[in-house]
Amino acid sequence: MPPHVHRAAAPGHPSRGGRRRDPAADRAILEAALALLGEGCSFADLSMDLVAQRAGVARATVYRRWRNKEELVLAALGSLDLPVPHLEGLPLRDKLVALVDQIRHRGQDTLLHRLLAGLVGEAARRPHLVERFEETVVAQRRRAFEQALSEGVESGELRADLDVDQAIEMLTGPMLSRLILRQRPVDSAAFAESVVDMFLNGTRSRPGR
Amino acid sequence: MPPHVHRAAAPGHPSRGGRRRDPAADRAILEAALALLGEGCSFADLSMDLVAQRAGVARATVYRRWRNKEELVLAALGSLDLPVPHLEGLPLRDKLVALVDQIRHRGQDTLLHRLLAGLVGEAARRPHLVERFEETVVAQRRRAFEQALSEGVESGELRADLDVDQAIEMLTGPMLSRLILRQRPVDSAAFAESVVDMFLNGTRSRPGR
């Protein structure tokens, strides 16, 4: 009987007897965390006590579900549903613009970005958090980018020797840096368009070409 | 006798009388902070007590100089001297590669990047920290980029309608995102070269070449 059986009461739990975890508490906690972060509460400000209070739940009820603050915030992060944009049938440029601009939209009210900013610091010494961060946030976006770029290569629109990984960094880096590191708002899709156009066409002047 | 006249003893201070702040203490404290951060101590782990102890100084002596941990770390950050690379006479591509790759070098041992990562979270709710961050770290790099890009435009190598701000995001974003947000090492200049080449040439296939 380990001291913490986090998520032990998840579906498929073999135990017999005992009260079930209240699924409403799960939701209330995550929502409370998100709400607080959205209200300008930094990662460090966000205390477990505050979250529990806001969720109308005892502190232990939070700890029963998530080992610590990072895990909680990460879960809150993961609980945001991330709408995948419709790319079917769009031309390559528009696909890429949609994907890049989606990064901006995912942080409604800049909540997500603040949240990510908070995690960045903690992540410094917790490699597994970085991994989870990658899985949760980066991975699926990555796949969408990979697909769009591969199609571009196959269709001949993009160079055959394109380094896809590198290309993804090129496309996502500017937006991420702007939103999370420099914490500046991006108000329109113009930023994404500009990034994609530079990415596709480069910046050399090509008069005679 | 204000309770906190931080940095009051800075150069040019008009006061007469009173013991001067020991400049050795300033250095010792900043170095201690940097050393600890460099040794894998995260922003949250870094306690004022630890810094003071390492610096061989009383805790109050730290607080006399910096109001709190964030201010201290920011100062430590600013105290890193940032070598400006020699760009004179280099072709545009090499200039840009040097500038982009310098971002990587500035965080020797990833110290600076860890440090920045730690600040990112705190900065979320302290706008003035973001500003200071911009001034301290971003501004002078920005100027170097601006100059190189402007020269490129003037020489006709870059498009006349280039949006310089946007271009800087394109060049620095990928590296920053990789080093700070995703906390992945970048071992060679190849990354910077790749970024610059994509930036200059774009990624479209160009059959006529």
Add this chain to the structure above:
Amino acid sequence: MPPHVHRAAAPGHPSRGGRRRDPAADRAILEAALALLGEGCSFADLSMDLVAQRAGVARATVYRRWRNKEELVLAALGSLDLPVPHLEGLPLRDKLVALVDQIRHRGQDTLLHRLLAGLVGEAARRPHLVERFEETVVAQRRRAFEQALSEGVESGELRADLDVDQAIEMLTGPMLSRLILRQRPVDSAAFAESVVDMFLNGTRSRPGR
């Protein structure tokens, strides 16, 4: 969730739920405080940290029970059990001597008197401390004196117009002043006897008697 509900877990507390305060901690803390004071540690020397350490308890555990040092010391003071002397059947003079001399005995090892001396200074600006001091230390002694003196009046041994309050001051004042203010030891019951005899007989020479 009030920040400080000191003594909330006292007997008769209606709350349900929540871990009970460890009564062993209460005792350990009070004993630690008394021990330290008894070992020659002055009121100012007595640090909360030291008390907690000696009691084998976290500092917060002390603060959870008593708001600050004064409250703690006062509680420690109150925790001394004060043996009430057997007065039944004694002649008036002996009753009074026993009561006056008890003041001396209550501060075994002068612990109590040192303690009181320490409180006197703090009490200067905290009226409620003076009140608590009265309740804790003075009140029950007062009642014993009142009873003895009233009996003396009723039996005709003492003047009918005796001002009882004043009389108590007369009896206790000299001993208190000597022990606490002047901090001089009183080694035998002779002092008490002398006080009582003067109190009863006065000091006028009475040749004709």
Add this chain to the structure above:
Amino acid sequence: MPPHVHRAAAPGHPSRGGRRRDPAADRAILEAALALLGEGCSFADLSMDLVAQRAGVARATVYRRWRNKEELVLAALGSLDLPVPHLEGLPLRDKLVALVDQIRHRGQDTLLHRLLAGLVGEAARRPHLVERFEETVVAQRRRAFEQALSEGVESGELRADLDVDQAIEMLTGPMLSRLILRQRPVDSAAFAESVVDMFLNGTRSRPGR
């Protein structure tokens, strides 16, 4: 050249050369201390910084004169001029009442008593302070009492076997205890009269009178 040459620059100082200590500072400091204590500032509240500030003097100037807070407060205490009441020609009872009541008057505005209360605590562990307290406050009063009582014995008014020391405790103790320990105001001379009358006549009922 000892680190502290307290009071070295007092009148009669043999040194040659160097600036003289400003006697106005002496006064200003003592007055500041007394004023603060009089305004309800307890001994613990009274910080050297506050005193210096109020006196319009640097903190070091205070320390140059008195080694620490206790010494300063004690000096402030001593600086109060203590009017000796005119006893010449009064009957014994009136002499004693005047002396006892003088204890009350000496603490104008209860300043002195608060001050003494503050010292009591510190004195617990500083024997020399108690001594100085005795010298400063107790001694000269003691002599006045001794004289009055001796005269009473010689004149036959008081018992020949009177223990003078004990008698002084009897007379002063109640007032001191009331003013300093219990911190209760005494508004009229009635208290002193009552003390003296009990002292002289005792409290036994005396049917033949």
Add this chain to the structure above:
DNA sequence: TATTAATCGAGACGGTACGTCGCGTCTTTTC
């Protein structure tokens, strides 16, 4: 239906860091 076991609320507990304050000493400049 009774038993049993896990959850829930509340909140105490040992830690650790925070930022402030006061002490008594020291250094520096001016008078």
Add this chain to the structure above:
DNA sequence: GAAAAGACGCGACGTACCGTCTCGATTAATA
């Protein structure tokens, strides 16, 4: 020299969270 100003080392203060641990009261599946 003394005086004003103020830095310095030290150490206590009281607060705030952290993550763990009891409690008694609920609540569900099992026996």
